Amino acid sequence: MAEIETFYEVMRRQGITRRSFLKFCSLTAAALGLSPARAAEIAAAMEQKPRTPVLWLHGLECTCCSESFIRAGHPLAKDVVLSMLSLDYDDTLMASAGHHAEAILEEVMTKYKGNYILAVEGNPSLNMDGMSCIVGGKPFVEQLKHVAKDCKAIIAWGACASWGCVQAARPNPTQAVPVHKVITDKPIIKVPGCPPIAEVMTGVITYMLTFDRLPELDRQGRPKMFYGQRIHDKCYRRPHFDAGQFAEAFDDDGARKGYCLYKLGCKGPTTYNACSTVRWNEGTSFPIQSGHGCIGCSEDGFWDKGSFYDRLTNIQQFGVEQNADRVGATAAGVVGAAVAAHAAVSAVTRARVKHVQTDERREDR
């Protein structure tokens, strides 16, 4: 077994020049919002620190996170990050397969005990003892628990690992659960999205490897640097929202003028992600820019929040699919009608009582 290498050694061995390496360090510093001075720190860390291996497991998933990740638009990310990652195990990307591949898992787990990062794409299913997702002849949930046992931290890639995503949508036949429902004793960094933005993925993992600490997380365990604001907060169509200018249909004049897609069910106001700032495909565009509302793919249970095209969520709890306003207005209408009827009966009753009283008084005389 080879000696423990530093990141820099790994990169040089893979033919990356020192110039490219330094460029990568300064770009990474910029991407993480650090001052230029920190680029040297990143370089120093990568030259001196032993590389931290990353084991990348795949559960129930569509592999869109990997697809996004390998398209990291950051020019050097494409060339460098894959080597820098020391991605020792990733069954969809690695050349070896079968027993050879599985042997690497055990090797890394022993050699880097307590010091490797576990990246999980997809999620475990619990139904029928996890039989809905089999990896290397065993249920994925067992592999996950086994590899998580000695890891330093877990990165939950995508909506699957973070929240459950489509396989956990109602009625969730395989009982798919997010990683934090199975692994409770390790720090978990959620990087939700379906898929997450490539640069967000590389940014998070680079931060963890170079600074040797977890990024600052919000209440729901997402890195604040990418999930601190809603799409809506940084949307370039926000001025149209504030002005009250909305597209009412995808082919109307408002849509052509680039008005806000709020009324077409855009979930930007309720979705925490970096799409409106980092954008996709090397910063080319993002859904709202191409004329479609955000579907809220980085939010918990986004498949179960009704149509992607409704502003107000339909609720199934009342037997009929109706949104809160229609249910509420109906209830208020019923109460209003009841009040009116009650008022009418009250008036009649009172008139009758008065009538009787007047009669009584007349009799008294």
Add this chain to the structure above:
Amino acid sequence: MSESIEVIRAPQVVYVYEAPVRLWHWVNALAILVLGVTGYFIGSPLPSLPGEASHSFLMGYLRFAHFAAGYVLAIGFLGRIYWAIVGNHHAHQLFVLPFWNLQWWKEVIWEARWYGFLEKIPKKYVGHNPLAQLAMFTLFTLGITFMICTGFALYAEGAQQGSWADHVFGWVIPLFGQSQDVHTWHHFGMWVIVIFVILHVYAAIREDIMSRQSMVSTMVSGYRMFKDDRPD
């Protein structure tokens, strides 16, 4: 003659609602009106305004009015809680139910029977009648508390992490799942308040006419007037 003197001597007028309670009631009513109307139009916006985006700020003003009225309501509610502690004993009726008092529950049923036209004569109450107290506690006190918590949690999303609203109410969002769920429940809460307002206004006017004491004017002057001097 002697009878009429007794009538005058009987305590027919009681000072019930102190000035801060009355002031709060009407400010609160106005805030709820503004919140309900602006809130509805934030969820279901009006047709688009023509012209440059820089010419109008409709949603901005609607949201500003909503947030401002929300602050008025929340601060007023805190003030009302303070007054429940330092004010007269009627002032805490909104916040404390005599839950273990069997007699109180019996009178809740009695009042419900009065509303169901099963009792001919209502009872006299200086403060709220038990049924009114129950309705106000469940629909208004709990309802407004829910609206303040969910409302400021949503406000915290715009005010962003590190804001006071995020520190105090940020935990509400994960509790419901995600932001969209909180929006949905906040909409529901509005309709609960609308239903409360319908019942409250109707009951106040109906009681003013049909009960044995004053209602509407009491929230203006603070004095409860009784129409007869029979006990009970």
